Amino acid sequence: MDDLKIGVYVCNCGTNIAHVIDAESVRAYAATLPGVKIARSYRYMCSNPGQEMIVEDIRSQGLNRVVVAACSPRMHEKTFRNACRSAGLNPYLCDMANIREQCSWVHSDSVAATEKAMALTRAAVLRVACQEPLAGLTAEMCPTTLVLGGGIAGLTAALELAEGGFPVVIVERADKLGGNLTRVDLTAPHFDSARDLVRERIAHVRSNPNITVMLHSELRRLSGFVGNFTGEITTNGGKPTHVKLGNVVVATGYKEFDAGRVTHFGYGKLPNVITSFDFERMLRAGRIETRDGRLPQYAAIIHCVGSRSEEFHGYCSRVCCMTALKYANELKSAIPTCYVSDLYIDMHAFGKGCEDFYKRSSEVKTMFLMYGKGDHPVIRRAGSGDDCDMLIEVEERLSGEHIEIPADLVILLVGMEARKDATDVARLVNISQDKSGWFIESHPKLDPVATTTDGVYIVGTCASPKDIPDTVAQARAAAARILAKIAKGKIEIDGVFAEVREEQCSGCRMCNELCPYSAIEFDADKRRSHVIPAACKACGACVAACPSAAIKGRHFTDTQIFAQIEGVLL
Amino acid sequence: MSYEPKLVGFLCNWCSYTGADLAGTSRIQYPPNIRIIRVMCSARIDPSFVLQSLGKGADGVLICGCHPGDCHYSEGNYKAMRRYPLLKRLLDAYGIEPERVRLAWVSASVGQRFADVVADMTERLRALGPCRVKTALQTDQIER
């Protein structure tokens, strides 16, 4: 190690440290430690004058290490690193001893506290001696974004990025854009036209030069890391094209629940039991009729088909309640004489304007019937004497009566479920799925659109059931993250990440599986593993687990920690 | 001077270290016997750190991490949870009382919990007396 010139600065923090710890004796003790060139004590190290003192000492005394014994590094580590950087010293050659939150504020016995402060300062001095200058890495940030899925979520995210001036590639499995929204006529709660919304988005996408649309296409492979992905895309199963990408937005949407799986509804056996998407087709065609062409005098709508149930899906599919109210109004508009009944468990009218929509729906005389979660309403063919095709038998909870409901047409509000191919997509872009198959976000509140893999975002219903406004908001949220990264031009990778010393690596590949961010790749020909700096989050799990201690945790190496252990126990 | 046990604490930056800081901001007092070393995640704590601490004269070692499910790196604490029983068996083999080493989940939002853990550990170590294997465990110094 070059000749050490360590500067130690003991902060009084006004009286917060000084009222328990004798700062002067800590300073005097620090001056005696090996390698310490200068030791000062000052009232407020974090204030501007305090930092000026450090910069001045580095320049005049040629200090090559700095230790600040003050508050918690979580408060001012960044401040003192910036001070060192502005003085020309590599910021990773600075270390802090926490003698306020973890010493003066929590111990009243000043002798013990001062002795502990000395120990913590000694540990920092020994640690900083082993610290090496680290340079952050920068990687190029390819501005192109891959959008998987051409539904409303994918279109919105693509438009947001393209109108910001950056190239986007949309890969859509089907042969046209629009996704599930093209199967819907009007939207709840204001009966706005879903068709106009999709047509406007598609028109904008088509007319935007920055967007390349690849229909009938699939992503075969994705390699590299954030800012430097390479995507292999095949169209019509043909020769794959390779595209350089910076980020990936997964907007693969949802599949509706197969109503046939619920035996007691008799979907598939009873002709006039249809799903919500069948009904949307009838609305578009202007023909709401039973299978044999008659206008239904009685219609029934059943909520939570496949949702909120132990047998199928435990979650609530969030959009069906408002869809049911929409259908009740649409039925009454198309067939004014039709009597509509609505079987629900809880009426989830939580959205903006939805409670008012629920209240207005009572003006169309819908008969709302509440059944218990877990109950099985049974649909059976009516007898010849009845004036309707089918009868729905259920235990109605608000009246406590066991009733049967006449129905010529029954609309099943099928819930949302993860697409069958979601598992392939998850493996491709290296994200994980929850027990129901929805993709998992890195944190529902901190980071609702990011995933554990940097540069891969999940938006819309592929993450969990949601309505159009929430889908559009999430699509734009992902775009915001990507715009922010592209605006910075390059990816700054913090200097702190793991590094494999190839000469010691035995190629056992234990670390490859271990890393939650799959940031360690195996180099087949060299038979060695190596860490991808950008993907590594520096948690150090691999460093501790490596059987041949071949992985070095930069800025948290074993040597540095051993030095600290020695420092605190001397 | 009566026997004062020396306790080394390895705290993960995102939850337990922040919890210890919160104990500070809320001025919750606890015994000064603990000396805290910060690591980024409880998964980083190599069993050799514990042995080295005991070898260098520590009477007890505290390993802290986030509550399962709260880990900033999503699964780091599960790794620490797996290594801990093996380490305890190793200590047993060395004839070191397993109670000298303890694993505790400390969340970033409750300072009191960290203080209680430290106080409890200090009392237990005071009862156990000094750790006799200070020299016996001198592990060879290999360049790491």
Next chain:
Amino acid sequence: MRVGVFLGNSLDGSGIDLDSVAKYAQNLPSVEYVRVLGTKPKLDPTTLAWEIRQQRLDRIVLAGDSPGRFKPAFSRALASAGSNPDEVQLASFREHGVGTGREALERAKAIVACGVHAVPFTLVAEPQSAAVNQATLVIGAGIAGIQAALEIADAGKKVYLVERSATIGGHMAMFDKTFPTLDCSACILTPKMVAVGDHDMIELLTLSEVTEISGAPGAFRAKVLKHARRVEIDNCIACNLCTEICPISTLSEFDSNLTHRKAIYIPFPQAVPNVYVVDPDTCTWTLTDGKKCGACLKKCPKDCIKLDEKDEVVELEVGNIVLATGYELFDAKKVEGYGYGKHHNVLTSLEFERMTNAAGPTGGKIVLKTPKLNKRTKVEEWVAQPNGPAPRSVAIIHCVGSRDAKYNPYCSRVCCMYSLKFAHLVREKLPEATCHEFYIDMRAFGKGYEEFMERIKAEGTRVVRGRTASVCEANGQMVVRGEDILQDKVVEFPVDMVILAVGVIPAPGTQELAAKLGLPRDPDGWFAELNYNGEPTQTQRGGIFVAGMCQGPKDIPDTVAQASAVAAGVLRSISSGHNAEDLSKLGLSEIEARANKLEATLSFAE
């Protein structure tokens, strides 16, 4: 192509004179037939079919406040008249923001013109762009404002973050746990607050309010009144000595008036800026213009208390404005039946939130309020003390002031979930206490919410369907009277503590701010978004965005998503150099011309 235009209001009308729009539609190209249906018309598809067949119409344009409600009738009429049922175009005044006043009629006509040409209005009404100032003004520093500010600043763009109170963090800083993951609110919020605090691209203006806004989208000028903090932000190191010496104590707003704070105080330990503030309304020095007290001046080791500091006005030039003003709790006193304010142990949700917070007044212990003599005022106050008695039974009442025509007709969306969280906290901290919840619809709709609800029920919380009607006092306990609908009987429960899941209303000052910005608000008082489905975070006026609760009640995950979406809109306008101009600037004739041209290009079969 023979087009028929039908004008009718399906709700209570949008204040537009349908006849003048009808007259305008009369002479649009290929419009052969116009009829005004009036308000809430009774439409019979068979007579409509006859009318369509008789007029030989191929395309129908439905115009009005919410014409979608008539569409099924016309689709069926078209089908039975042998025309193409897809040829129904909606011209919704409500969806495309037709307000009131002179240009409203212009906008209505423009919407009808687009309908006639079968071109989506949003495709045509593309306002021109204007140069964009790269700086952004974010009003309100709750989780929404913080998230938007961080995302914009992380892209290297300047942000002015204006917050009315002394610290950022908003209501989220008061919470202990958040649903459904029960992770601690501080673990999520404080890192973001610290990031805002020392972000070099964010200029934080606390204790500040926007007083005036002028200019056009892309080049707004905002006047901000910075109230005096009376403590120098750069020098104060939050050492708490001034608070110890200050003689004045008053109720702490941050702790929902459960405990006291001094005249010079810090709202909570992790406040950002981590600096103390003097409350001018209770500080003796400020009230007596410096004649009395000033004890803190002498005590401050850094001499950074300046009690004579004056308010100042700051001028800001910004390109975009983000509204994140959040919400306020509905005043529970208005519902006399529950006796909030009369019975001491009827708490609002925020009071209970503070009580369960580990850093709160009782250190997280759930206790009954007990009388305590206030030494200074000699008045007996009911205060929550750490050593107070724990309640043996708790009742949580949903929909207080929400879903109620007499107060707020809308659903406040978050109360069901936080009530479940409260029930969990009660069961966890007081295992032997019983907990009842009175609800109408248990709305657990989000990701992981349903499982959370099932877990809470499994823990033993008695969930009763039926909203409580009254809470009255009887021998020291409170009797909650309601109807248990599933058991079909009226019941009365004696409980020790009642928690009111109080609904939310727009933050104070929303009305004035909306007036200053010229922004419409929806009937419930929240800011109105540009388009319910397509543009949930933009507003009528270009360059002004809304995020979080101020646009309508929503929980933290949805708020964070909207805040990021707003950041996208801002970054897009900055990086593309143009900003959505004011929609109303577009002339009617220009829209007609564009619609006509676009009709040809748009392939209809899509």
Next chain:
Amino acid sequence: MPTRVNPKLVTELERYGAEDVQKCYHCGNCSAVCVHSDALYSFPRKSMRLLQMGLERRILTSLDPWLCYYCGQCSTQCPRGAEPGATMMSLRRWLTGRYDFTGISRLFYRSWKAELLAIVLLGLATAAGFLAWGFAHGDFAAYDGPNAFLSSSDIHIFDWAMAAVLTALLLINTIRMWWFTLGSDKQLRVPLRTYLRKLLLLPTHFFSQRRYALCEKKRPWVIHLALMLSYMTMMVLVMGFVRLLQSGPEIEWAVHGFGYAASFGLLVGIAWFVRARIKQAEPHVQHSHESDWIFLVLLLLVTATGVTQHILHRAGEPLAANVTYVVHLSLVVPMLVLEVPFSKWSHMAYRPLAMYLSEVRREAIARREAAAPAKANLVPRAA
């Protein structure tokens, strides 16, 4: 066996005055706030629910609508403006219609024009009949005495005859009411002893309207009670002492004193109700059905003509008195014949009976539960 829901009942009930029942989203506030609602009879929500679902059988066998005195407290509490009070009122009208076996009551409630026409025709027929009878037996100029135009003895007989017919009709309807609510209930065997033990409740409710006094506002109870007692006094006078009523120009205070008090009570009561229904200040008078108006107006006219006829006779104008007397009779007969068994008047019989039957049923259920204890009662019963 599941019961069939009938979506048509709601539209049917609109003609009986229940417009907003569909707005109810079942929060239970109205039942909780109602003083009379308790663990066994919780209303009005349950009744509205049965109406929403069109369970006619359940409504027909339910006593709940009659236990409500329409104080309007529930309607003010309702967060959705579903008017529970007005709905209960409309259910009472519907039940009155269903109890009446002739179907006339349903006709009158569904079309007020039919009721008005019936009143006019019956009024004219009565006038013609009495005129014919009067000219045949007495002198038009003589009001009282031997050859009075309408001698009190004839009127007396006529009154009793009519009373007999009406009582018979009303009795049949009340028996039907009993049969629907208690009689036909097979799961609940009610021994005669329970009926007898509770019998005293019938007169107490009839005369004291004790439950109405429990409502928050006391004034409506007082006025309603005064009106009803005045009406009963007048009826007793007419049925028993018509001869004394009609006799001599001088005032027979023993009888006329009561008459004047009753008339005064009637006039003030009716005036208060009419003013309330016009001002519509309080919730329970904001939804007036035509049948309410017809009943009030008829009562007013009958009292007015009765009083005028008496004054004219006292003032020595027998001829004018006789004319008013005929008009009075041509109003009284339709009121009694049409209102008593078929319209609003019948609530004077149905409501006390319902209160009596509800207590009988409560005891029968209590006895049945005591004999075979029901499943553990989770929820503590009302204090």
